Amino acid sequence: MKTPIKHKLYRGTQLYKSMRPVLIIFFLPIFLFGCQTETAIKTKYDNFELVELGNGVYSCIHKFGGKATCNVGIVDNGSETFIFDSFLSPDVALELLNALESLDLSPVKYVVNSHFPNDHIRGNQVFSNEVKIISTSRTRELIEEEEPLQIAYEKENAPAQLAYYDSLYNSFNGDRKSREFQQILLWRPYYETLANSYLEVETRLPDMIVDSLYDLDGPDRRIQLISRGPGHSESDLIMYLPDDEILFSGDLIFNNCHPYVPHGDILKWSAWLDFMSSLDVSKVMPGHGPMGTRELIDRMKSYLRDLQISADIIAKSNTPIEDHDFSIPERYEDWWFDRFYEYNLRFAYESLVSQEIE
Numbered sequence: 001m002k003t004p005i006k007h008k009l010y011r012g013t014q015l016y017k018s019m020r021p022v023l024i025i026f027f028l029p030i031f032l033f034g035c036q037t038e039t040a041i042k043t044k045y046d047n048f049e050l051v052e053l054g055n056g057v058y059s060c061i062h063k064f065g066g067k068a069t070c071n072v073g074i075v076d077n078g079s080e081t082f083i084f085d086s087f088l089s090p091d092v093a094l095e096l097l098n099a100l101e102s103l104d105l106s107p108v109k110y111v112v113n114s115h116f117p118n119d120h121i122r123g124n125q126v127f128s129n130e131v132k133i134i135s136t137s138r139t140r141e142l143i144e145e146e147e148p149l150q151i152a153y154e155k156e157n158a159p160a161q162l163a164y165y166d167s168l169y170n171s172f173n174g175d176r177k178s179r180e181f182q183q184i185l186l187w188r189p190y191y192e193t194l195a196n197s198y199l200e201v202e203t204r205l206p207d208m209i210v211d212s213l214y215d216l217d218g219p220d221r222r223i224q225l226i227s228r229g230p231g232h233s234e235s236d237l238i239m240y241l242p243d244d245e246i247l248f249s250g251d252l253i254f255n256n257c258h259p260y261v262p263h264g265d266i267l268k269w270s271a272w273l274d275f276m277s278s279l280d281v282s283k284v285m286p287g288h289g290p291m292g293t294r295e296l297i298d299r300m301k302s303y304l305r306d307l308q309i310s311a312d313i314i315a316k317s318n319t320p321i322e323d324h325d326f327s328i329p330e331r332y333e334d335w336w337f338d339r340f341y342e343y344n345l346r347f348a349y350e351s352l353v354s355q356e357i358e
């Protein structure tokens with residue numbers, strides 16, 4: 001099913017105000033994306049699957065039909081535990097706290113916000129004040145600027161969006177295994193979360209800044225936080241475990257779904273991916289979608305490159321972009337968030353044209 005309606009619950013950043021009306025955020029159905037290479041060690045959580053990646057290293061992979069919407073990493077360096085991203089809502093983050101209690105880990109001391117959107121930061125508030133919230137300086141600014149407006153926007157609009165998806169769900173008479181129905185299952189919990197969570201969300205800003213490289217080594221392993229500036233967003237931050245060869249990429253990498261590109265910078269994003277390729281990486285926890293290998297880095301590179309190639313063809317055709325076909329290339333037909341593709345191609349075209357003017 002293509003976009004049934006335009007989604008207007010994500011306001012966007014200052015940089016791309018013209019794109020604000022179209023974006024929500026990114027999340028996806030884990031069951032539909034492919035195979036896990038690791039074994040889930042717990043299944044009792046409603047919104048995510050807890051997966052052990054190594055001794056003291058875990059990922060919480062969001063479930064299809066759940067409210068987690070993004071993936072969260074857990075890393076114990078032998079003396080302190082680090083959380084990478086904090087989910088879309090405080091109640092899902094409380095489920096994360098339950099998972100943490102079930103694990104024999106060092107005390108949680110840091111929560112990392114990979115970038116600013118709601119799905120990665122709204123669990124910050126459930127952690128005690130002794131826990132440091134880490135982000136880049138630009139991400140902190142964006143959270144401070146955008147969250148009050150975003151929450152107000154959701155308060156006004158999310159109930160109608162939820163009602164719309166409720167009506168689709170309740171009136172659906174087709175094949176419940178169909179992609180059309182899966183799309184309903186995908187989006188409905190998101191709006192349900194937004195329609196309710198503004199009542200409980202209290203924005204907790206990061207209180208520790210990492211703008212380049214920060215080592216958080218412990219007795220059991222090395223941990224690196226790395227920022228190289230804009231990519232998927234105006235400012236991205238990743239977590240890398242060199243001894244374990246595990247990368248927590250945030251939304252610089254999606255697995256089996258279209259990323260939303262217009263918040264970012266395609267060239268700088270590609271440079272980020274080149275940098276990731278230079279690292280020793282065997283496992284990748286993407287921002288959305290199941291765990292994968294370093295192949296995910298190459299797939300995201302290919303996606304951005306294909307967008308640029310398609311944009312170049314449009315630019316050289318000397319015909320208006322409106323005359324062109326925005327159908328999704330066959331290699332990405334199975335990816336979720338297909339509604340993003342047109343926006344991504346338009347953005348790639350506009351980026352290309354603006355570069356040529358410069």
Ligand SMILES: [Zn+2]
Nearest residue numbers: 026119251287
């Ligand atoms: Zn995200």
